[in-house]
Amino acid sequence: MDRKKLFKHLAYLIFFIFLVNFSANKFYWYSSIWYFDMIMHFLGGIWLGLAYIYFFALGTISFRLIFKILFFVLAMGICWEIFEFFVDKVNIQNPFNVLDTVSDVLLDLAGGIFAIFYFSFYYLKSLKPIKEDLV
Secondary structure: OOHHHHHHHHHHHHHHHHHHHHHHHHHOHHHHOOOHHHHHHHHHHHHHHHHHHHHHOOOOOOHHHHHHHHHHHHHHHHHHHHHHHHHHHHHHOOOOOHHHHHHHHHHHHHHHHHHHHHHHHHHHHHOOOOOOOOO
């Protein structure tokens, strides 16, 4: 998978996330569809994983790279949950929910794992076999 193709996929995904989030805020999907937040965290994890690959690791796939991608997605997911905690505490006055926070972070990680598989599938598919002359 070349950089241009991956960039297109990233741009389409973030635009899709933006449109869905905009619609969700306008039509109150976060409060009326109980699992909607989970879908958004999963999509965010995919986007973060692919963005890390695009900016830092477009090349080979290794266990070290997989660890770095998952650590990056985990760190960003935790930062987002801290942000949500302070926004909820200051603006919305919602009580802290440990189960929601843990599920959000795990769905971020699941999205990161999906991004790794997605990239691996397209990366391995784009590799051309090497022909050797036996002469």
